[in-house]
Amino acid sequence: MKSRKIKVAALARVEGEGAIYLTMSGGKVTDVKFNIYEPPRFFEAFLRGRAYSEAPDITARICGICPVAYQMSAVHAMENAFGVKVDGAIRALRRLIYCGEWIESHTLHVFMLHAPDFLGYESAIHMAKDHSDVVKGALRLKKIGNAIVTTVGGREIHPVNVRVGGFYRAPEKKELTALLDELKWGRDWAVASMKLLATFTFPDFERDYNFVALRHPGEYPFNEGRIVTSSGLDMAVDEYETHFEEEHVAHSNALRSTMKGRGAYKVGPLARYSLNFDRLPQVAQSAARTAGLGPVVKNPFKSILVRMVETVFALDEAVKTIEGYEKPDAPCMKVEVKAGVGSGCTEAPRGILWHKYRVDEQGLIRYAKIVPPTSQNQRIIEEDLAGYAELYADLPDDKLTWRLEQAVRNYDPCISCATHMIRVKVERE
Amino acid sequence: MAKKKLAVFKLASCDGCQLSLLDCEDELMAIAGAVDIANFLEASRDVQKGPYDLSLVEGSITTPHDAERIHKIRRDSKFLVTIGACATAGGIQALRNFADVKEFTSIVYANPQYISTLSKSTPVSDHVPVDFELRGCPISKAQLVEVVGAYLFGRKPNIPKHSLCVDCKRKGVACVMVAHGTPCLGPVTQAGCGVICPSYNRGCYACFGPMETPNTASLSSAWRALGVDDGGLVRAYRGFNAFSEAFRKESESNEK
Numbered sequence: 001m002k003s004r005k006i007k008v009a010a011l012a013r014v015e016g017e018g019a020i021y022l023t024m025s026g027g028k029v030t031d032v033k034f035n036i037y038e039p040p041r042f043f044e045a046f047l048r049g050r051a052y053s054e055a056p057d058i059t060a061r062i063c064g065i066c067p068v069a070y071q072m073s074a075v076h077a078m079e080n081a082f083g084v085k086v087d088g089a090i091r092a093l094r095r096l097i098y099c100g101e102w103i104e105s106h107t108l109h110v111f112m113l114h115a116p117d118f119l120g121y122e123s124a125i126h127m128a129k130d131h132s133d134v135v136k137g138a139l140r141l142k143k144i145g146n147a148i149v150t151t152v153g154g155r156e157i158h159p160v161n162v163r164v165g166g167f168y169r170a171p172e173k174k175e176l177t178a179l180l181d182e183l184k185w186g187r188d189w190a191v192a193s194m195k196l197l198a199t200f201t202f203p204d205f206e207r208d209y210n211f212v213a214l215r216h217p218g219e220y221p222f223n224e225g226r227i228v229t230s231s232g233l234d235m236a237v238d239e240y241e242t243h244f245e246e247e248h249v250a251h252s253n254a255l256r257s258t259m260k261g262r263g264a265y266k267v268g269p270l271a272r273y274s275l276n277f278d279r280l281p282q283v284a285q286s287a288a289r290t291a292g293l294g295p296v297v298k299n300p301f302k303s304i305l306v307r308m309v310e311t312v313f314a315l316d317e318a319v320k321t322i323e324g325y326e327k328p329d330a331p332c333m334k335v336e337v338k339a340g341v342g343s344g345c346t347e348a349p350r351g352i353l354w355h356k357y358r359v360d361e362q363g364l365i366r367y368a369k370i371v372p373p374t375s376q377n378q379r380i381i382e383e384d385l386a387g388y389a390e391l392y393a394d395l396p397d398d399k400l401t402w403r404l405e406q407a408v409r410n411y412d413p414c415i416s417c418a419t420h421m422i423r424v425k426v427e428r429e
Numbered sequence: 430m431a432k433k434k435l436a437v438f439k440l441a442s443c444d445g446c447q448l449s450l451l452d453c454e455d456e457l458m459a460i461a462g463a464v465d466i467a468n469f470l471e472a473s474r475d476v477q478k479g480p481y482d483l484s485l486v487e488g489s490i491t492t493p494h495d496a497e498r499i500h501k502i503r504r505d506s507k508f509l510v511t512i513g514a515c516a517t518a519g520g521i522q523a524l525r526n527f528a529d530v531k532e533f534t535s536i537v538y539a540n541p542q543y544i545s546t547l548s549k550s551t552p553v554s555d556h557v558p559v560d561f562e563l564r565g566c567p568i569s570k571a572q573l574v575e576v577v578g579a580y581l582f583g584r585k586p587n588i589p590k591h592s593l594c595v596d597c598k599r600k601g602v603a604c605v606m607v608a609h610g611t612p613c614l615g616p617v618t619q620a621g622c623g624v625i626c627p628s629y630n631r632g633c634y635a636c637f638g639p640m641e642t643p644n645t646a647s648l649s650s651a652w653r654a655l656g657v658d659d660g661g662l663v664r665a666y667r668g669f670n671a672f673s674e675a676f677r678k679e680s681e682s683n684e685k
Binding site for chain 2: 010011039040041042043044045046048050051054057058061062063064065067108112113122123124125126128135136139140142143146154155156157158160161163167168169247248250253255331405
């Protein structure tokens, strides 16, 4: 039987370096590898011996696209080790800076990296020739997200203001209210953009995913909650390792995670949304309905819609947080260093990001473990690729290759994070 | 006249410095109009062949593959600019240079035999000639636009080499070391970030690497007077520019 190999040696419009190798025989996929060749950087090793207070600054450098997520998971893990509970205005500021990162990261992905696939352009810059208003609006929206991170954090990439216990400086109310006009414009624009996104053609491809996300009693999750799964598990953050483990395979410089006894699972916008639809505010729920989404979404290509729903949520949440903000008396809680172990899990734009540290009595890190969202999604990405390639097995190689690239971009994979990927190669035998 | 061809390459890094280009929300379309973005994998699947007029390179050299690849990038580039602390100094991953990388590999990976890596993380300039080095972890957007603009107009980029202290005085930010007794690396660090940390009541942690002629020994004694021990000094200099010469030497002189 004739076999066919498809290869994308260097995936575009993803963060980091990855490749796809896929082999088919008689319309069936016989092998699929999502290869992460991004060079290893060994963060978990060189964190050993560093001060607890350095963890948010150092782990931010794992990823330039979601540094706030690393800072948030790091500070929560340290606070868990020291028995510190952050509340009130400091907690609100943490949600606000996370809103900024979601807005920036989701808008970048939806309009600059993902939409060109649906509209048939090589990039957003090519797309701008025919859709200049959309690209201009998207850049303005992305800038609002960056403005929040810059105001609260000091700068948009690798913010400096986050520390264990809170912040170095709490912003004045007027620094934040200055953002309100643009945020409200952004919320309207984002809601309106759902109509355009809903006109895209989505392949008829649904999968029965095992979703994993945080769930909080009253909020759409950012920093806090229990880890829940659509298969029915409900665990505290420090029970993560009881149910999940990492494995190391030859074709990837990223460790990949599996759920014990079940295998692949899915984190990120689809998982978060499907497990927490009831926690979204009215404006986000109705934006979802406008785009024809139900409370559970199983088509990975519709992640572009869900990202935009989450962007509407983040814009709305930012407006409410700023309106309710009162500057705290102190920007930081008192932190007393003691030996201990702590874990933290927060919702990065791409899904749950889990950190665990062991700290000695001087506050030096003795052990660190970091599980980023893209490591957790690696296996499900490979399963999606296999299923999707079989669905479109009749397409010629160039068209099938672009389709497979899209299937990976559905995950907005952050390969820099995962090594702490994308080349597509299809082989037909 | 044909537009200049711009390329962006990534080695071992976090993506943050090339993201700075996409973060130029107000300037991006103007830049895309002024140059031909010929190879920028993070933003476009349209990859044109070299040679390129201007190449921006992010990341350090950490694998045998990248040590080869950088020579090809250099051959394809008329003007090569390294962007960020990884590309100009080896980055945070250069902490391996002070340790045994085999031990690092076995700490992180269950099957170290699958991992191909070099014992040191080194800046691009250790491997090929570099036309301009732009500092920062991450780089400043304003400095990036200045470097690209200066290249297009055939002039030298205006990137100061003086210490952060000069910019704090200009901006009227109170000295965190004098006023609050907060240890700060500003006196030995190149300006360029916009004095962010002192503006947020914390000491500088040297994202932009050493200034032109840093007096690190003098700063270390000032830090000791504030109660910082040898371990604290070693960690301070071993940050995102740990393998730059001035910081490497100062960290080693405080290591017992």
